[in-house]
Amino acid sequence: MTLNAYLILSTLLFCIGLIGVMRRKNVLMLFFSTEIMLNAVNIGFAAISKFHGDLSGQMFAFFIIAVAAAEVAIGLGLLILWYKRTGSINLDDIQGMKG
């Protein structure tokens, strides 16, 4: 398969993740969608790495995975604290930055 095919696939997955980010009101589902976006980018990097014979792409993908893991840990921790405090994980209730 050509590089373009992988890149288009990556774009499609990214956009699916984007739909989820924009659509979801449940904060947990929002995190899921973010993960999808990160994975889509990973595919893109790996594809470029293969087709140009460069290992930099895979390096990037590694670090992205590492960062994603760290982010999930902290994110879930914060979400749990929020849930303990307010009892809801609806995005519409988090309006602290109003105005």
Place this chain on the structure above:
Amino acid sequence: MEKYIYIALFAPLVGSLVAALFSMQPKTVFTGWFTSFMLAVSMFASLNLLHFVYTTDTVLHTKLFDWIVIGSLDIPFGFVVDQVSVVMMSVVTVVSTMVHIHSIGYMEHDKGFNRYFSYLSAFVFSMLVLVMSDNFAVLFIGWEGVGVCSWLLIGFWYHKDSASWAANEAFIMNRVGDLGLLLGMFLLYWNLGTLQYNEVFATIGTLDNSLLVWIGGLLFLGAMGKSAQFPLHTWLADAMEGPTPVSALIHAATMVTAGVYLVVRSNELYTLVPEVGYAIAALGAFVAIFAATMALVNNDMKRIIAYSTLSQLGYMFVAAGLGAYWVALFHLATHAFFKSVLFLGAGNVMHAMNDELDIRKMGGLHNKMKATSIIMLIASLALAGIFPLAGFFSKDKILESAFNADAYILWGVLWVTAGLTAFYSFRLVFKIFFGKQNYSDADFHPHEAKSFVIAAMIPLAILAVIAGWFEHSFIDFVTKTLPTWEASNTASSTIWILILVTTAVAVGGIALAYVKYYKGDGFSKEWENNAIYKLLINQYYIPAFYDKFISKPYYAISVWIFKMIEVKIIDNAIDGIAHIIFNAGAKVRPIQSGNLSTSLRLMVGGLIMGLVFALVLAVL
């Protein structure tokens, strides 16, 4: 000598502005005396100029500043003092000064005392601008100025609906005439490239005849508006809603004579198109008899005098139309004196009779108001044209000019009008001052006016008597600018016969009035059921005609336009713009809501814009 020009011109303006400072305050006698003083200053300056021009035969030109200089259009704000304008200036300032002093007494109980004097002086200033200008544009400025000031003065008691309606009527009818004047001015400028009198009249012979007819007709249309010729005449009678001294100034001496002044000033134009002149004369004669018939039956004191003004204006236009320009000017001057003093006397009577206007409710006032009665008698004699008073000389010359031009019909009409004039003016005097008393002593306590008021009327009365005796010096003086005219077509014996016939009809009119009103009780009541009487008392139904066929349809059209165009189109367009902006603001408000979903969507939107921008930049 130029400083006298400026003094004469600006003294009334200074008076007006000073009085305007006090306009919102209750009456201060200072404003009355100050403005009268300023006008006296202007009067002395004008008389000084009269003496100067008379003795040295020089014409003074002066330019205040360059007013409009655009491309090839060059209109300076200039003034000329030649024989014609100095005569007008003297007449205007003399009458105005006397009216100002009279008004101090007449308006003594009025709340708007200061405002009144401000308006009155402003009016005199505009009239002086009109008379002294040396080009058509500045004349138009003065023309409009007197129109505005007359609106202010007629509608002085603005809380009365009838007064503000009359003021609007006067202004609007003047406006219709002004359109003609403007069109005439445009034609003049377009063809001759200038509006200065001397340049225009020097080159006017080069235009072809049809164009001259148009210009003459249009300028006369302007004169018709100002001088209330048929069909633009209804405003003059209704203008009696204003204070009486205003009528004395505006409707006797100044504003209504502006039309005659325009025709006299443009005499070089009208001599080139004598057919237009003849039409003017015919219209003037028609108006003369038309107004005189309406004055025959009217019972409103001021209206009778107003109709007589209208009639005399007709006389002036006959003279001007037939080429006897100095005759028109002469009659203008004498008429100003005796008509204004008639109005002032009527003002005294009104003041004494608690603003009563109906002459049927007066009578026998001679004993209570001797001075006013005598002055009004003298003025009425002058109006009727009895030798040796001023009206005799001027009116007689007009009749001569009509006869001389072989316009026998015009002469006949004017002759009949002279008889009617004598009749109705003495009907007025007898019914007010003589005969039996038609009011109850319990309701009215007539008393003579204050002595300074009578003192203001006396100079005018004296002038009404003696002004005619200066006819020869007047002719010599004025014909240095105006064309000479003599009754050259008629033998001198015929002239004497004409004079006798005219005097006979005037005396006959007075005698009839004496018999009916002094000795008797007037015509019987059955005359009032006559169809002719009804026609006359309703002013030939012309105001009703105008109201039904012009005012009401125009109003209906205006309402329709308002509903269709103003509200639906213009208002909605403007409101639509406001709504669009408001709704756009409402749509954009979620940016500030703090909702994360909205923010994420906006972020994606921004990302799209950034990507598209980068793509476009890369492609270009």
Place this chain on the structure above:
Amino acid sequence: MFEMVAFILFSVLTITMFSITVLTNNALYALSSMAAGMIFISAFFFLLDADFLGAVQIVVYTGAIMSLYAFGMMFFDSLSTVNEKIKNPRLVFLLSGMIALVVVVIFISPVIGENVTANYPVNPSYGNSVDVGLVLFTKYLVPFEVAAIMLLVAMIGGIVLAGKKMNESYSEMKEEEIDAKLELDALEKDVK
């Protein structure tokens, strides 16, 4: 040929799984389909000769991150589905569609450089893991160490965020103190 079939198959599966994740209302379905999607993405990595990356994807993403999410979901009240009514669903799809279009146009257009020289070229004689290890521990050593510190910080952060009071250490207390503490905690709970 084989590669194309595999590519199409896995791409269809991945897209399906992730679509379910973003569109469904049920949280459990979302979680399961997400996990499946992760596995299929690792299949892509294997297709692209990135063996080490594929393995890491399965272990870290599917194994660790998804199970973290699963634990997190157990914590919330997932039976009560959050009201997912949004006012303008068309706007969402419109925006995503436009992004997809623009990015695809960017990718397809001849904007991408053709002659790119590789910074760290693949050495085909070694296997992928050896290659990755060689580059990772020599050229990318500093980012590697920093990533390690970041993970450490994340771990500590996770514990601090989710844990209870930590000023007492059970391992340093004696048996009786632990019992007394447990009774006190039970009493407090009854009072509340």
